[in-house]
Amino acid sequence: MWLNVVKSGESSKWGRQTLLYILLGQDDYSLGESLEEIKQSAGDRALLAANTTTLDGQQVTLEQLRNVCDTVPFLLERRLVIVGGLLARFEAKNKFGRQKKAPLLGRGQSEYKSWASCLSNIPNSTILVLVDDGISSNNPLLSELSGRAEVRSFPLLRGTELRQWIQRRVRQSGGSISRQAIELLAEFVGSSLWTMQNEIKKLVLFTSGRLIEEEDVNRIVSYAQQASVFTMVDAVIGFKSGVAEKSLEQLLQRGAAPAYLLAMVARQVRMIVRVKELKSQGKSDIEIRNKMGLASEFAFRKTLEQANRYPLKRIREVYGRLLEADLAIKTGKYDGELALNILIAELCQRRGQNASKTRQ
Numbered sequence: 001m002w003l004n005v006v007k008s009g010e011s012s013k014w015g016r017q018t019l020l021y022i023l024l025g026q027d028d029y030s031l032g033e034s035l036e037e038i039k040q041s042a043g044d045r046a047l048l049a050a051n052t053t054t055l056d057g058q059q060v061t062l063e064q065l066r067n068v069c070d071t072v073p074f075l076l077e078r079r080l081v082i083v084g085g086l087l088a089r090f091e092a093k094n095k096f097g098r099q100k101k102a103p104l105l106g107r108g109q110s111e112y113k114s115w116a117s118c119l120s121n122i123p124n125s126t127i128l129v130l131v132d133d134g135i136s137s138n139n140p141l142l143s144e145l146s147g148r149a150e151v152r153s154f155p156l157l158r159g160t161e162l163r164q165w166i167q168r169r170v171r172q173s174g175g176s177i178s179r180q181a182i183e184l185l186a187e188f189v190g191s192s193l194w195t196m197q198n199e200i201k202k203l204v205l206f207t208s209g210r211l212i213e214e215e216d217v218n219r220i221v222s223y224a225q226q227a228s229v230f231t232m233v234d235a236v237i238g239f240k241s242g243v244a245e246k247s248l249e250q251l252l253q254r255g256a257a258p259a260y261l262l263a264m265v266a267r268q269v270r271m272i273v274r275v276k277e278l279k280s281q282g283k284s285d286i287e288i289r290n291k292m293g294l295a296s297e298f299a300f301r302k303t304l305e306q307a308n309r310y311p312l313k314r315i316r317e318v319y320g321r322l323l324e325a326d327l328a329i330k331t332g333k334y335d336g337e338l339a340l341n342i343l344i345a346e347l348c349q350r351r352g353q354n355a356s357k358t359r360q
Contacts, residue, residue: 018150019122021129022087022142025154028133029193034152035082035129042127043076051079057086057130066118069126080127086115087132090141116144156191158297169197170212175204177212184217188227190296229264230302232344233272236265237310237318241348248340258336259329266322268303272315275307321347 021038023031042048051073055065060083073079090112122128130149135142142151157165163182170177177185185203189196199221203212206220228251235244251261271292278288285304294300325343328334334342 019124019127020119020145020149021127022145022149022151023129023131023154024087024133024135024151026133026156027154027191027193029197030157031131031152031154034154035131038127038129039080042078042080047074047076048080050074051076052082053079054082054084057083057132058089060086062114062118069118069122069128071126073125078125078127080129082129082131084131086130087135087139087141090115090139091136092138112141112144115141119145120148157193158191162186162191165193166196166200169200170204173200173204175200175207175209175212177203178214180214181212181217184214185221187298188217188221188296190298192296226264226299227302229261229268230299230306233265233268234302234306236344236347237269237306237314239348241345244344244348245341248344252337258340261340262322262326262329262336266319266326268306269315269319269322271303272307272310273312273319275303276312276315279307318347 023034025031039045039048039052042051053068053071055068065081065083068081071079119128119130130145145151163186166182166185167177185196185199189199202220203216207216228247232244232247232251235241235247248261252258274292275288278291283291288304289300292300292303294303321343325334325339329336329339333339
């Protein structure tokens with residue numbers, strides 16, 4: 001087990017005197033806020049810049065780290081040393097037999113004890129911060145240091161925790177938001193708190209003091225456009241001309257440029273193809289999401305649904321026609337809006353034409 005773990009949002013029992021911090025997790029927004037808090041406690045920010053050293057934990061040697069930590073700060077009580085990726089060097093092999101982010105340097109069975117001894121005996125003039133993500137609970141260096149450091153954990157926020165975070169941030173930004181709007185915002189944006197914070201700022205400015213409602217989220221949040229793109233792609237692949245045309249009309253009315261829409265639709269179809277390929281290789285949903293780099297739960301779920309629902313032949317057909325439409329726009333054969341309307345009409349009618357030929 002990890003000891004002395006302080007989760008995101010909890011206060012530190014160590015206060016300003018802590019010299020060794022370990023910040024872990026994939027929520028880089030909250031982790032970044034915690035790092036800023038540590039910097040604030042280190043002293044004057046203008047002087048701190050000259051007393052801060054950032055090191056690559058995958059490459060730094062023990063001697064290099066020791067020398068940096070022993071350097072006397074200039075005009076400040078303490079200097080700040082930030083090391084990224086050091087703990088990952090001591091990760092065990094995963095279930096597929098591959099080493100997780102660990103180069104040859106520093107992987108000896110007892111090597112971590114030398115590092116732990118060094119890190120546990122830094123001078124009082126240095127604040128040392130280790131930053132990492134995806135670290136297992138049995139990481140040997142983490143186990144050695146956890147009783148001597150303040151460990152802060154920042155997992156991706158999901159479910160109730162994410163919704164509570166949205167409500168707090170809206171309130172801190174001077175706004176208020178309905179429960180339904182929170183649900184929709186969480187669905188659209190997911191666990192990417194950098195994106196979420198930007199969307200909340202836009203919503204608070206747009207509503208100017210009144211309650212943020214679902215309609216505001218649909219109108220303002222950029223992911224609302226993506227949701228409509230998912231609907232349009234779904235309708236096009238499924239030969240649903242009415243839904244596809246209505247989705248296109250709504251997107252154009254919101255000010256989306258035809259070239260942007262064509263690119264978004266092509267991107268989504270390309271992602272569906274990629275998901276189908278990964279599934280054919282036997283990859284799990286978690287592995288697929290990581291390889292695709294999809295932070296939004298909504299985007300991943302919709303892409304997975306579409307990949308499961310439609311045959312690869314149909315998806316490739318749609319993608320080929322998208323490329324033709326893009327060429328027609330770029331060569332001036334059609335303007336963007338006309339090209340999109342023609343594309344949707346042709347793709348949605350094709351099944352009926354094929355059925356007629358078959359009967360003939």
